[in-house]
Amino acid sequence: MNQTLTIQKERLGTYLNQSFIEVGRATEFAIRFFKEAIRPPYEFKELLKQCYLIGYKSLPLVTITGFIMGLVLTLQSRPTLAEFGAESWLPSMVALSLIREIAPVITALICAGKVASGIGAELGSMKVTEQIDAMEVSAINPFKYLVVTRIMATTLMIPLLVIYADGIGIVGGYMGINIHGDVNVVRYLSQVIESITFLDIFPATIKTFFFGYFIGMIGCYKGYNAENGTESVGKAANSAVVTASLTIFIIDMIAVQVTDLFF
């Protein structure tokens, strides 16, 4: 009895220890990104390629989800607002919830699924097949070429994708409103614009940069530190998605608090 307890205690100890080590290594990794990103030479071409792969190639997915988000949000909010006789607030409500919260978070989650897992798997397999080592022995900084470009690409592209999701979500909202009634486009858009302030746009936009950074960072970290063996590639991809999704929610929570604090 006593023995099993000590064993469990030891296990807990090693588990905690490993968690701390993991966080420490991830932090080191994150800091290394900034160091390497500043120092020349810059891999512009690879950055553009990654931007294309991460940003442009995710656009169809984001378009569909964004449209559905706007549509569903409108249809679901209508009965509640109608109960208060505030149906005229539907465009404002949909626009505000899309811009402030739903579009950034859902887009980030979609990209965590698509991009973080992709990066995790790609870098993981490169690690396992010694491609990263090969780069290093040919005196090319693999961190700069692989990691910095990808993290920069996600940091830049996720906000852009969120902007698309915002726009398409608002179009979806318009469709949703027109299922039940007939609202003029200009009237709808003017109501949407009227309800938005800079305090809705800027914190939400800044938040998406963090989402992007962490999606790239976690994907790269998991892939770059994959152990040997084919199995670890899948593990890296999986754990990249899970960790990135969780991190998105944590950042979102912090962002809300910070926004509350300063504005």
Place this chain on the structure above:
Amino acid sequence: MVKESGYQWKLGMFVIVGLFLFVGTIYFVGKQKNLFGSTIELYSKFNSVNGLAVGNNVRLSGINIGTVEDIEFLNDTSVVIKMVIKDEVRKYIKKDAVASINSDGLMGDKVLTITSGKKSTILINDQDYIRSKKAIEMDDLMVSVKKSVDNAGLITAELAQFSSSMNNGDGALSKLVSDKKFGNSVDNMVTSLEASASEFETFTTSMNNGKGALSKLISNERMGNSIDSSLTNVKTATKGLNEVIEAAKHNFLLRGFFNKKKKVEDKKLEEEQEIEEAEMKKALKMDQKNDSINK
């Protein structure tokens, strides 16, 4: 190489369209809030801003013309509001314009409403202060409503008291309303009045048409003449008697008797007058008393 430029073209489009969307939104939102285009600043002092917040709309004749830029304490009792409004509406706002704070619907935001001045012809300038009207606060509204409710309460209470005393009291008015006996006696009185009226009718009829002395006295001409002549006779007789009495007065034998008689007669007259006066006074007092009770 062809492949590469292909992806770069797509990426470029992607980025440009995205940025265009973003900048467009910023521009339209900014336009809404008058961040672009020429604006002027106005100030207004308020005791209370009723929850008006930075970013709320400023309206003139119901049209949004600007936003509240800043709200600051001036001292412990007053707050100064800085508003930014479109320069193009400056020509509609005169020096005597008044700012007030209203609600935009029941649940809606507060709005700052500017009422354009009427008397003045001088336009406002940038950085001007305009007068403010105390906002209708819900609290104030409630205070005035409470006052009226209190008054109404007082009135109904008194009305209730009045009607209850009317129903149960002993006053003349209450008797008039509620006493059965009084009602019966009034009824009787009216009946007997009716009876006497009909009797009087027969009396007057018989008087006009009857053959009795009284009727003849009224209607018979001949009898009237004879009465007239007899009255003339009586007149002449009394005249003769008067002369006799006058002569007797002057007779010293009878002078004493006549003087005595005159004195007694004067005294009697005075007494009668006094009693009459007292009685009148009494009646007057009674009236006053009754009046005060009924009041």
Place this chain on the structure above:
Amino acid sequence: MEKNYTLQNSNPVIEIKDLHKSFGTNEVLKGVTFNLNKGENLVVLGKSGSGKSITIKCIVGLIKIDSGIITVFNQEINSLEIDELNKIRTRIGFLFQNAALYDSMSVRENLSFTLRRHDTTLSGDAINEHVLEVLESVGLKEAIDKMPSELSGGMRKRIGLARTLILKPEIILYDEPTTGLDTITSREISELILELRQKNKTSSIIITHDMPCARLTSDRIVILKEGVIHVEGTYDELEKSEDEWVRSFFI
């Protein structure tokens, strides 16, 4: 023997002294000491997991050593800054076990990738010329626009070799160059190794289990056992060794 010693004394390009490396509790290298002389082909033999690959990875600084001294071109690897280490790395070619071609790039991009980054002054045409040149030297000119996934194992190895050659290295480290290949292809690769040494005057360390390859390519052989160099000598010498364990490699 005599000849080898003169070479060793005259010009060692790699000197390894008392190299220790352990992973956790597993002590893999327990004091490895050997030299690589200029122009020499050194074959390292040993059982799987005896630390051969780790030793050559230590040489290029891929793995940090626990203790010992590794000197390449008279510079100690451990104490070097990353920039200086990279300068040495460009003079060393490293052929990985599975060639480690960059999957997302075509053969051309795989080859020009390194070159472009080390000589930024080169024009597109010059790079193309270099790429064709090294592809010709490994005999795979026609594969230039293929993706690594389209290549066979032997072709991958050759392309991998071409990639290491493109920077004209003075030392080439081969990590099991013939593993997973059929006998004929193995022989071709072995001949290619010899040919390249002839042409470029390179020194090489070759890790292998393949005895025909070792026989063909080796000037000298060292055998690793339990983390130390067990024996050293030419192919012929070791084949006739009195040590049964050593002889067992040559059966």
